[in-house]
Amino acid sequence: MATSSDVAQTISYHWTFTPMPDALWMGHIPAWKNNLWNLSLITDKIVVNFRDPRQQLVSFAHHLKWLRLTGSVTGLIQYQIPDEYFLWSFEKQLDWQIENSCVPVSIAWINSWLEADKNPEFPCEIHYSQQLLLNKNEKKHFQNILSFYGLPEEKFVFPPKAQFNEGTTQRKGSVDEWKEVLTPIQIQKINKLIPQSWFQRFGWEE
Numbered sequence: 001m002a003t004s005s006d007v008a009q010t011i012s013y014h015w016t017f018t019p020m021p022d023a024l025w026m027g028h029i030p031a032w033k034n035n036l037w038n039l040s041l042i043t044d045k046i047v048v049n050f051r052d053p054r055q056q057l058v059s060f061a062h063h064l065k066w067l068r069l070t071g072s073v074t075g076l077i078q079y080q081i082p083d084e085y086f087l088w089s090f091e092k093q094l095d096w097q098i099e100n101s102c103v104p105v106s107i108a109w110i111n112s113w114l115e116a117d118k119n120p121e122f123p124c125e126i127h128y129s130q131q132l133l134l135n136k137n138e139k140k141h142f143q144n145i146l147s148f149y150g151l152p153e154e155k156f157v158f159p160p161k162a163q164f165n166e167g168t169t170q171r172k173g174s175v176d177e178w179k180e181v182l183t184p185i186q187i188q189k190i191n192k193l194i195p196q197s198w199f200q201r202f203g204w205e206e
Helices: 004-013 033-042 053-069 073-077 090-100 102-116 131-136 138-149 184-193 196-202
Strands: 018-020 023-025 045-050 125-130
Touching: 045 102, 045 138, 053 073, 053 090, 053 102, 053 184, 090 102, 090 184, 102 125, 102 184, 125 131, 125 138, 131 138
Parallel strands: 045 125
Antiparallel strands: 018 023
């Protein structure tokens, strides 16, 4: 049963599901108790998609730049960045995100969904998909999802490859840009924050 604090969190963040044919979609939904409870009422299988927190960091930092350039004040306010954030160098912005925001939030989000799979009160089966596989082997990515739902591949229309454009929310779709953007010290800091077992489990390079 959802508690009053769970409901307050839901109202505060305005989590809503977007209907699709025979499915529902929601971006960035955390594995809070109330969300798990709601999901268990409407489905028995879910796909949780995530990416390497290091690449997530680079993407998110550019996303904040995009919000600023497009004048999305409400979008920026929700992330509670310091007033002087955009006066800093990009490296300092990344440092702040590593220590205070994007990286710890990303790791906690992934961990919450891994823990949900162990929760005896959450009956839904979970398939964990990654942008890493989507980037390296798009067909396999979708085949895994089809297999999870027991759907025949011959009835599935594979989507066209995504188009990416600098200066938009679909900037690159990269999985290893972090190797070029982050400093060795930044990579070392993040690697210490990521649970060691995840590198092998998810095929992430240290």
